[in-house]
Amino acid sequence: METLFFLIVSIVAIASAVMVIACRNPINSALSLILTFFCLATYYVMLDAPFLAAVQVMVYAGAIMVLIVFTIMLLNIRIDATRRHSHMIFFGSIVGFATLFNTVYIVMKSRAATPATTVNVEALKAGHTELIGREMFTNFLLPFEITSILLLVAIVGAVVIAKKKI
Amino acid sequence: MDMITFPTIDMTPILPEIYLSLLAMALLLINVFMPGRQKGYLGYISFVGVVAIAVMTASGWGIEVSSFSGSVIQDKFAIFFKIIFLLSAGLSILLSDQYMEREGCNHGELYPLILFTVVGMMLMACGTDLMTIFLGLEVMSVSLYILAGFNRANIKSNESGLKYFLLGAFSTGFLLYGMALTYGATGTTRIFGISGQLSQMAAPAANIMLLAGMLLMITGFAFKIAAAPFHMWTPDVYEGAPTPMTAFMSAGPKAAGFAAAIRILVISFPALQPDWSQLFWILAVLTMTIGNITALRQDNIKRMLAYSSIAHAGYALVGFAAGNETGVAGVLFYMLSYAFMNIGAFAIVILIAKKGETNGTVQDFAGFAFKRPLLAAVMSLFLFSLAGMPPTAGFIGKFYLFSGAVQQGYVWLAIIGVINSAVSVYYYLRVMVFMYMKNPSEEFEWATVTAPVALALIISAAGSIILGVVPSYVMQFAQQAAKLI
Amino acid sequence: MLDKKNLIKYVFDVYVYSILVFFINRTSRHTEYPVETILAIPPWRLQMLGTYLPILLLVIVAVLFGFVTLLLSSLIGPKKSSRIKLAPYECGCEPVGTARERFSIKFYLIAMLFILFDIEAVFLYPWAILYKKLGVFGLVEMGVFILILFVGYIYVWKKGALEWD
Numbered sequence: 093m094e095t096l097f098f099l100i101v102s103i104v105a106i107a108s109a110v111m112v113i114a115c116r117n118p119i120n121s122a123l124s125l126i127l128t129f130f131c132l133a134t135y136y137v138m139l140d141a142p143f144l145a146a147v148q149v150m151v152y153a154g155a156i157m158v159l160i161v162f163t164i165m166l167l168n169i170r171i172d173a174t175r176r177h178s179h180m181i182f183f184g185s186i187v188g189f190a191t192l193f194n195t196v197y198i199v200m201k202s203r204a205a206t207p208a209t210t211v212n213v214e215a216l217k218a219g220h221t222e223l224i225g226r227e228m229f230t231n232f233l234l235p236f237e238i239t240s241i242l243l244l245v246a247i248v249g250a251v252v253i254a255k256k257k258i
Numbered sequence: 259m260d261m262i263t264f265p266t267i268d269m270t271p272i273l274p275e276i277y278l279s280l281l282a283m284a285l286l287l288i289n290v291f292m293p294g295r296q297k298g299y300l301g302y303i304s305f306v307g308v309v310a311i312a313v314m315t316a317s318g319w320g321i322e323v324s325s326f327s328g329s330v331i332q333d334k335f336a337i338f339f340k341i342i343f344l345l346s347a348g349l350s351i352l353l354s355d356q357y358m359e360r361e362g363c364n365h366g367e368l369y370p371l372i373l374f375t376v377v378g379m380m381l382m383a384c385g386t387d388l389m390t391i392f393l394g395l396e397v398m399s400v401s402l403y404i405l406a407g408f409n410r411a412n413i414k415s416n417e418s419g420l421k422y423f424l425l426g427a428f429s430t431g432f433l434l435y436g437m438a439l440t441y442g443a444t445g446t447t448r449i450f451g452i453s454g455q456l457s458q459m460a461a462p463a464a465n466i467m468l469l470a471g472m473l474l475m476i477t478g479f480a481f482k483i484a485a486a487p488f489h490m491w492t493p494d495v496y497e498g499a500p501t502p503m504t505a506f507m508s509a510g511p512k513a514a515g516f517a518a519a520i521r522i523l524v525i526s527f528p529a530l531q532p533d534w535s536q537l538f539w540i541l542a543v544l545t546m547t548i549g550n551i552t553a554l555r556q557d558n559i560k561r562m563l564a565y566s567s568i569a570h571a572g573y574a575l576v577g578f579a580a581g582n583e584t585g586v587a588g589v590l591f592y593m594l595s596y597a598f599m600n601i602g603a604f605a606i607v608i609l610i611a612k613k614g615e616t617n618g619t620v621q622d623f624a625g626f627a628f629k630r631p632l633l634a635a636v637m638s639l640f641l642f643s644l645a646g647m648p649p650t651a652g653f654i655g656k657f658y659l660f661s662g663a664v665q666q667g668y669v670w671l672a673i674i675g676v677i678n679s680a681v682s683v684y685y686y687l688r689v690m691v692f693m694y695m696k697n698p699s700e701e702f703e704w705a706t707v708t709a710p711v712a713l714a715l716i717i718s719a720a721g722s723i724i725l726g727v728v729p730s731y732v733m734q735f736a737q738q739a740a741k742l743i
Numbered sequence: 744m745l746d747k748k749n750l751i752k753y754v755f756d757v758y759v760y761s762i763l764v765f766f767i768n769r770t771s772r773h774t775e776y777p778v779e780t781i782l783a784i785p786p787w788r789l790q791m792l793g794t795y796l797p798i799l800l801l802v803i804v805a806v807l808f809g810f811v812t813l814l815l816s817s818l819i820g821p822k823k824s825s826r827i828k829l830a831p832y833e834c835g836c837e838p839v840g841t842a843r844e845r846f847s848i849k850f851y852l853i854a855m856l857f858i859l860f861d862i863e864a865v866f867l868y869p870w871a872i873l874y875k876k877l878g879v880f881g882l883v884e885m886g887v888f889i890l891i892l893f894v895g896y897i898y899v900w901k902k903g904a905l906e907w908d
Contacts, residue, residue, distance in 0.1 A: 141431070143869065150861060151808075151862060155862075162854050163851070166848065202824060226873065230264060231327050232387075235387070236884070238397065240892055243395055243892055244892060246400055248367055248371065248895065250852060251402070251899060253404060253407060264880050289898075290902055
């Protein structure tokens with residue numbers, strides 16, 4: 093049953109991903125991308141990673157999509173203008189397939205090399221989000237605090253670059 | 259899974275970062291709460307702060323502390339690099355005021371951003387965890403993207419910021435992917451932990467995931483230090499960015515890239531040293547050759563210095579490829595001397611150029627020596643040092659780098675390096691030919707040298723000479739710092 | 744019939760339906776975790792996944808509501824379209840120019856600031872779950888985190904980036 097569900101979600105994910113690059117109107121592409129993100133979120137739930145699923149919906153399907161849609165509206169590319177760059181599809185697909193092949197190869201190869209590890213059921217019971225919280229406040233306390241500096245720099249940067257009068 | 263044991267926190271390794279962040283945040287707030295558009299005084303505050311923090315950082319020499327459960331470390335290696343970063347930041351801050359006033363930029367945010375860049379670079383140098391190093395690199399890069407595009411009125415600066423951002427984000431992706439694969443192969447992000455895992459593996463070189471991770475990380479760092487064939491962004495970004503920021507970018511972040519790459523490869527991947535050493539051999543040759551040969555054809559002085567900076571990254575890679583203590587010490591020494599001589603050269607470029615970044619070709623140096631003999635002499639000193647002539651800092655640095663390579667048995671690499679160094683003399687001397695042997699154009703007005711720029715010139719000139727004449731004093735620190743394991 | 748717009752709707756339908764199937768069959772699902780020890784789904788896992796049921800219901804209701812209203816209005820409502828009726832509504836005035844105007848960069852700045860503070864919220868999440876166990880330590884660390892971003896907030900505010908200039 094799980095396999096069937098996985099297959100259905102995968103088909104939706106791939107179909108919507110194809111729509112992203114096949115749509116003529118960039119706004120439609122962006123909307124299809126939201127669907128792709130939702131499918132990814134479903135995968136995360138199936139992998140017992142609800143935190144990632146929440147982040148996927150909140151940050152990607154929410155905030156980043158807003159930015160992408162705004163960008164499309166800001167640039168407002170005429171549909172005929174997109175035609176001119178269609179030769180890039182060739183190079184893009186080469187890079188895409190190379191990356192795909194690369195990833196599959198690495199995963200297959202290292203999967204054969206290392207024996208299947210047993211899942212720590214106790215850890216799963218505690219909950220994914222709680223585990224992240226634990227790591228964040230113990231082993232990765234410093235990276236967590238640095239993140240705030242990174243966000244602060246990004247805030248300043250957004251204002252400096254995009255504000256009309258500074 | 260009930261109680262959480264919190265790590266004991268020792269702030270010592272990141273005290274400089276904390277103070278710098280506090281200073282930067284204070285400057286941000288002063289910037290918005292104080293009226294007026296003249297924000298030059300922020301530069302003075304930040305310069306004083308940088309000097310004070312440099313003194314504080316240096317006083318930690320010899321005290322080795324690891325903290326945040328192995329996320330950061332304070333050792334001589336980190337402190338040496340931190341001093342380089344603070345030096346390049348301090349010099350660039352001194353150069354900024356005059357430049358920004360000339361270009362008519364509102365530069366209140368410039369100084370906090372420079373300080374944040376230094377925070378990121380410092381975390382790269384003292385981080386012993388891939389996450390810390392990555393976040394440090396991101397803090398540094400994001401600030402640099404903004405600094406490159408800071409002169410919003412100038413279209414070239416905008417282009418520079420955008421290009422840097424796109425390619426930089428791409429390279430960060432490589433780096434992060436590499437770190438993820440390394441984590442997948444070893445199960446830890448602590449760089450000491452990785453080396454421990456590697457020593458337990460039967461044949462780490464056969465582990466594809468680990469190798470791919472290392473290769474991708476090297477690619478990411480090669481982007482950051484502008485090594486060929488990942489150098490394409492450098493000339494455009496360096497040319498368009500505000501000149502003081504170009505100077506900063508060529509000295510500080512390059513050193514930070516070397517710091518993080520050396521720490522990760524030398525500590526985590528000693529088992530794979532034959533592999534990455536060969537890789538750096540090729541990278542070094544490519545970088546030196548492409549940088550120098552392309553620089554021969556450049557008329558724009560900033561582009562020329564950009565290609566020269568690629569070539570210099572190549573020289574430093576020679577020491578890195580050697581991977582022994584002499585080589586690493588050579589990299590440390592070279593990065594320090596490069597900060598002095600390159601920022602000094604850019605200071606002169608700032609004085610020659612005019613509003614809107616015009617007047618920036620080699621031909622515009624014509625007759626400089628007749629109008630301003632002292633400045634021309636200082637510029638000649640920097641150019642000599644960049645070309646690697648004795649008795650300047652550049653010569654000694656190259657000497658240590660190449661001798662490290664010879665020690666490791668890479669004689670051919672050292673020979674290629676020396677040949678490249680000889681090639682580079684041509685384009686440095688070309689500037690001097692224009693300065694000393696051509697007549698100045700009549701209507702030209704030379705910019706006045708303000709006190710901060712004069713101070714920056716004095717510091718960098720003094721550094722270039724002192725490191726060249728009495729190198730042993732600094733070199734002993736570099737050699738201590740290079741004892742990583 | 745099956746043009747792109749309809750395809751999106753169709754794909755979305757399939758998606759929602761598949762989620763439904765997944766949750767109905769949840770009980771008979773075999774786990775992939777250490778098979779020797781656990782043959783059926785452990786109760787804690789069922790309980791965990793059960794918490795997604797309200798979300799699923801919400802999604803279904805939302806989608807159905809949208810579809811049903813559109814469907815009903817297209818079925819029941821009279822359709823007498825004329826040129827003026829089909830024109831975009833612009834407060835009753837004559838429409839001027841194209842609807843595909845370029846957006847101002849101002850929106851972009853707001854969107855970027857939104858993303859940054861959104862990511863801040865993501866970090867609050869694990870902290871909130873562990874709030875009691877982390878105690879004062881967590882509070883202080885989170886306080887530092889928020890304080891640094893608060894500096895950014897003050898900066899943005901005083902800079903006037905939140906105003907519509």
